[in-house]
Amino acid sequence: MDLVAELESVLGSERVRAHPLDRRVFAKDAGVKTGPVAAIVFPETAEETASCVRIAAEAGIPVVPRGAGTGLAGGAVPVEPALLVVMTRMNRIFEVDEQGRTAWVGPGVINLELSKQLASTGLHFAPDPSSQQSCTIGGNVGTNAGGPHCLAEGTTVAHILAVELVTVDGEIVVVGAEYPDPIGLDLRAVIVGSEGTLGIVTRVLVKLTENPPAVGTLLLGFPTVDAAAATVSEIIASGLVPAALEMMDRPMVRAVENFVHAGYPTDAAAVLLAEVAGHPEGVRAEAEMIERIARSHGATSVRTAADDAERALLWKGRKSAFGAIAQSAPDYYLHDTVVPRTRLVEVLDAIYEIAARHGISLLNVFHAGDGNLHPLVSFDASRPGELDRVLAAADEMVRVSVEAGGTLSGEHGIGLEKRDLMGLVFSADDLDAQARLREAFDPTGRMNPGKVLPEGSRCFDRAAVSGGTGR
Incomplete structure (x- = not known):
């Protein structure tokens, strides 16, 4: 019995896909990489999932788990023909x-x-x-x-x-x-x-x-990115940790406002979306503190959400950022490096310079409170050479972030996208320890292979690559 027939014997034909069109659709996530898919299954229980894993083992192919396909780092993209196990039907x-x-x-x-x-x-x-x-x-x-x-x-x-x-x-x-x-x-x-x-x-x-008893949401406009970043640093230095503290630059603000019409100040060089939560009196005091700090750094506008509807609209703008850039180009690419807050301005300046030098369109939106950057590059992958320029620029952006004392990812994962950059932040011994841990769970290397850890992470892998004896 072949692979598809074996899988259908467990799940039925409706929950097994192997048509070339299906395999093409599931060959990528929300990132830019694609990979070969042998078949796709949609289990509904742990027992069905286990059966699919065992069938894949008998067929000698790896297994790649997948959720909704919203990942940006290629974590659900196979590197070799694999069984894609889609978990969306396990939604109870x-x-x-x-x-x-x-x-x-x-x-x-x-x-x-x-x-x-x-x-x-x-x-x-x-x-x-x-x-x-x-x-x-x-x-x-x-x-x-x-x-x-x-x-x-x-x-x-x-x-x-x-x-x-x-x-x-x-x-x-x-x-x-x-x-x-x-x-x-x-x-x-x-x-x-x-x-x-x-x-x-x-x-x-x-x-x-x-749920907090009270929430205060502020939209703050600034004449420069530096002023917005300085406000972030002073807010955190004051001892106040807001529920959220987000930043957008002017290109992103204009894209979002044109898309959502939330009343963002399009004349501002940067905006902060700040939120505080807790007891009503505490929320009021913290909101006043944020406004005072913002004005001391030259804030040109301060807007406080009057009710839940206005708060939801302001957040709709922030959370529509990725969709908003589709107005300018059909594709986008981003990293999610993290840098020390004290070096935000320095790293942002370097990122703007990299984008200008490579001739690419850049918009910035990020979690300013913890220095988690999201430089968004909008581009058209159908244009010859454009994706290569984007990837080259993105690689430089990651390296600049790491050199500033940052790290590779704050929340998107490593996947395929940043796998080969792991050596920038981890030593050979670090990578070997991680590979040993992974091997303890998966000694055969069949569970989502080729992700996170670069080739040669295990000490004997390095010996094989270099021709040495290892340790």
Whole structure:
């Protein structure tokens, strides 16, 4: 029996795809890379997922897990013909414990949908990536996703208590526990951010966050990017950690305003979207502090959302940034490096210079509070040589960020996109340790191979590449 027939015997023909058009559609995520797909399956249970993994092993092909395909780093793009295991049908909310503030959910549950379903409980799931209307909880776990409100609340790893996992051998295991500090090694934290290289997540125990009693949202316009960045630094230095602190430059502000019509000040060189949450009196005091600091740095406009509708509109502008740039070009590319806040202006200046030198269109939108940059390049991949110029410029942007004391990724993951740049921030011993950990989970190398760690990460790999003896 061939691969497709074996898979259909478990899932039925409706949940197995192998038509060339299907394989082409699923050959990429939201990034720019594509890869070869042998077949696509849509399991609905952990047991079905385990069966698919075992069938792939018998066929001698690797397995690549995939969520909604919103990833930007190529984490769900195969590097060799592979079985793509799409988790979107595993979208049940199994159990909600309002008192314990936890919920067991399927990996295919949409991020924003989870919070919507919890609205009546006064709880929500804190990580809020810009793609939260379409990205899945499983994908959030895979990349340790963040979002604007993770400045105060932390990234996904801070909101996951346990995961159910299908291993490379097709076993179903649970790591973590319902209580926050289980005895032994914290394998839960190892799984979160592993990008599907250690197993396939089939259920997630999420920690829920209580909705704040009051929220204040401010939109601040500045005459220069430097003034906006200085405001960010002083806000954090004051001891105040806002719920969110986002920045956009003028090209991005104009694109967003033309797209959403949220009333963003298009004459500003940069805007900050700041939010504070908590007790009403505390929110009022913190909002006043932010306004005072902003005005001391020359803020040209200060707008405070009057109600939930206005707040939602301001956030719609920020979260529509990636879609807004489609007005200028059909394709976009971005990195998500993180740099020290004290060097934001220096790195931004370098990024603008790189874009100008390569002749590419650049727009900036990013999580200013924690220095997580998102330089967006809009381009047309159908033009000969344009993608090559974009990739060359992006590589320089990453290197500039790392040289400033930054790191490769804040929330998008490493995937294929930044895999070969891992040596910029990790030593050979660091990479070897990570490869050994991965090998402990997947000694055969069949679980999402070719991602995160560059070739030669294991010491004996380096020996083989160099002709040496290793250690």
